[in-house]
Amino acid sequence: MTHSKTTSALHLFVCLTLFNSCAREKNNISFDGTWIDLSYTYDTQTPYWPTAEGFQLDTVFEGMTAGGYYYSAYQFQSAEHGGTHIDAPVHFAQGKQTVDEIPLDKLTGDAIVIDVKDSVSDYIDYQINVSDIENWEKENGRIKDGTIVLLRTGLVNFGQTK
Numbered sequence: 001m002t003h004s005k006t007t008s009a010l011h012l013f014v015c016l017t018l019f020n021s022c023a024r025e026k027n028n029i030s031f032d033g034t035w036i037d038l039s040y041t042y043d044t045q046t047p048y049w050p051t052a053e054g055f056q057l058d059t060v061f062e063g064m065t066a067g068g069y070y071y072s073a074y075q076f077q078s079a080e081h082g083g084t085h086i087d088a089p090v091h092f093a094q095g096k097q098t099v100d101e102i103p104l105d106k107l108t109g110d111a112i113v114i115d116v117k118d119s120v121s122d123y124i125d126y127q128i129n130v131s132d133i134e135n136w137e138k139e140n141g142r143i144k145d146g147t148i149v150l151l152r153t154g155l156v157n158f159g160q161t162k
Ligand SMILES: [Zn+2]
Pocket: 080, 081, 082, 085, 086, 087
């Protein structure tokens, strides 16, 4: 039983490694920048669309088993639209791409950060507008086509509340 689980884990690792190699060759993705982790904890404090059910985490098992080894497993349920997430084109356009159909090279690439945290700090309902983008371009030059634009609002400093 234990040997079988180990074999399955190794098989999965090999598949993921091969997949990554193939994906890089197929999409010709190169990288010489800095990876930035944009994730936040997904839990009961994560904001969701008001009509959606929130996050629920259940413990299946956590602790020492009768076999004498530690084991933990959980299950969770969550609405699609909560916290920081990606909305596929199909969200509002029938027949368009679902998240799994979006090519990886569309989700990685050169990025810029437009910092509006001072404006948000002054007025929490501040709406980012064209002048924020124009001001960034005045200081840094025109944004190249295909550039990923990240907006730093600083809202994380106000806590993740519903
Ligand atoms: Zn959404």
